[in-house]
Amino acid sequence: MSGVPPGDGGLPFRSPEAxxxxxxxxxxxxxxxxxxxxxxxxxxxxxxxxxxTESEDWNFYWMSVxxxxxxxxxxxxxxxxxxxxxxxxxxxxxxxxxxxxVKNIKRYRKELEKEGSPLAEKDENGKYLYLDFxxxxxxxxxxxxxxxxxxxxxxxxxWIMKPCGKAQGKGIFLINKLSQIKKWSRDSKTxxxxxxxxxxxxxxYIRPHATDFINVRRRKFDLRLYVxxxxxxxxxxxxxxxxxxxxxxxxxxxSTSELDNMFVxxxxxxxxxxxxxxxxxxxxxxxLESTRGKEVxxxxxxxxxxxxxxxxxxxxxxxxxxxxxxxxxxxxxIIDDRLKPWLIEVNASPSLTSSTANDRILKYNLINDTLNxxxxxxxxxxxxWNKSPPKEVLGNYEVLYDEExxxxxxxxxxxxxxxxxxxxxxxxxxxxxxxxxxxxWK
Numbered sequence: 001m002s003g004v005p006p007g008d009g010g011l012p013f014r015s016p017e018a019x020x021x022x023x024x025x026x027x028x029x030x031x032x033x034x035x036x037x038x039x040x041x042x043x044x045x046x047x048x049x050x051x052x053t054e055s056e057d058w059n060f061y062w063m064s065v066x067x068x069x070x071x072x073x074x075x076x077x078x079x080x081x082x083x084x085x086x087x088x089x090x091x092x093x094x095x096x097x098x099x100x101x102v103k104n105i106k107r108y109r110k111e112l113e114k115e116g117s118p119l120a121e122k123d124e125n126g127k128y129l130y131l132d133f134x135x136x137x138x139x140x141x142x143x144x145x146x147x148x149x150x151x152x153x154x155x156x157x158x159w160i161m162k163p164c165g166k167a168q169g170k171g172i173f174l175i176n177k178l179s180q181i182k183k184w185s186r187d188s189k190t191x192x193x194x195x196x197x198x199x200x201x202x203x204x205y206i207r208p209h210a211t212d213f214i215n216v217r218r219r220k221f222d223l224r225l226y227v228x229x230x231x232x233x234x235x236x237x238x239x240x241x242x243x244x245x246x247x248x249x250x251x252x253x254x255s256t257s258e259l260d261n262m263f264v265x266x267x268x269x270x271x272x273x274x275x276x277x278x279x280x281x282x283x284x285x286x287x288l289e290s291t292r293g294k295e296v297x298x299x300x301x302x303x304x305x306x307x308x309x310x311x312x313x314x315x316x317x318x319x320x321x322x323x324x325x326x327x328x329x330x331x332x333x334i335i336d337d338r339l340k341p342w343l344i345e346v347n348a349s350p351s352l353t354s355s356t357a358n359d360r361i362l363k364y365n366l367i368n369d370t371l372n373x374x375x376x377x378x379x380x381x382x383x384x385w386n387k388s389p390p391k392e393v394l395g396n397y398e399v400l401y402d403e404e405x406x407x408x409x410x411x412x413x414x415x416x417x418x419x420x421x422x423x424x425x426x427x428x429x430x431x432x433x434x435x436x437x438x439x440x441w442k
Contacts, residue, residue: 033062037352047378096348099164108314136204164199223333230387234403369395
């Protein structure tokens with residue numbers, strides 16, 4: 001047989017060079033992605049990882065949300081081995097689909113209320129003191145009658161409608177007349193669209209004579225913050241310190257004449273990639289400290305952290321905490337003129353597209369720090385590890401909440417009513433570093 005040395009039993013001859021190559025590859029992480037972004041690929045290559053196809057043996061797969069559905073679907077029947085990890089939890093949509101996020105937060109509040117938890121305390125108007133961080137929201141068509149009842153209490157309000165299963169600002173519109181939604185309701189009953197295309201989420205946007213959005217130089221903005229979850233049970237999450245603000249293209253006005261102008265109201269890059277702007281979160285903090293004061297600004301950021309942790313706690317009981325998974329979420333937060341943060345939505349696949357050089361550096365470092373936590377030392381994964389990396393590898397991440405550490409310390413979160421009757425985080429001292437870390441929220 002050609003290429004077979006004598007006495008080798010007919011096995012194909014392998015050169016020493018090929019054998020050496022295989023031994024070298026055997027110790028390296030084999031990666032796959034269906035998202036062709038340079039910030040991903042450059043990070044994989046920097047670590048010396050080896051690219052393979054999805055039909056080959058792989059250790060790390062950075063997937064789109066569509067692919068993760070296939071991997072964990074009942075029909076596929078694919079079982080991941082202990083040396084394979086992916087970047088989404090199987091049912092991440094419990095947090096990242098707008099209607100399910102609201103549903104889970106409402107359920108969480110009701111459960112705490114039933115338990116008699118002080119977190120579910122309400123004011124004289126029936127509003128939650130500590131868990132009022134999503135705007136008044138209804139799902140249509142299911143909650144149509146409830147929405148109409150609420151609308152009639154303040155008929156001059158403006159509401160924002162969003163498709164439940166879409167992203168990047170697609171399908172969003174504003175209404176301030178009931179007739180605008182009645183036509184949609186009639187049409188939805190007579191047509192037969194898919195369940196996902198029919199579902200709409202409607203949230204209170206502007207209430208007359210109430211607090212408006214904070215703006216900078218009359219431009220509306222929101223915050224994009226990155227949060228990494230390595231496990232839901234016990235909950236362990238990290239906040240990325242280098243988030244940013246996204247500004248609208250056109251100067252903001254609550255005037256009803258501009259309801260159809262999405263450049264006034266939406267900060268998505270699809271609308272603002274040409275004329276919109278970005279600030280780092282640190283620059284926003286400096287701006288607010290200089291215009292509003294350090295104390296109230298510090299309180300705002302404490303409350304933002306509080307909102308994020310409570311939203312994760314709301315979905316933790318229903319999340320499939322698969323040991324092969326981690327997830328980097330993109331949180332969208334908006335701030336009103338009282339410096340109260342509101343959770344707008346959570347993204348399962350925050351954009352890795354870069355519009356500027358600084359943007360590219362930020363997202364490259366985000367992926368780098370994420371991989372350092374998800375794949376310790378850049379070695380072949382072992383999903384049985386406790387997912388608690390040493391602080392030296394966190395980079396620009398910081399521990400936001402560690403449920404296991406909090407329980408181990410027996411540190412019960414006590415309520416602290418501060419000005420404005422809000423609830424914020426309180427850190428404890430880390431035994432090894434002496435610095436305050438946010439690990440004790442209950």
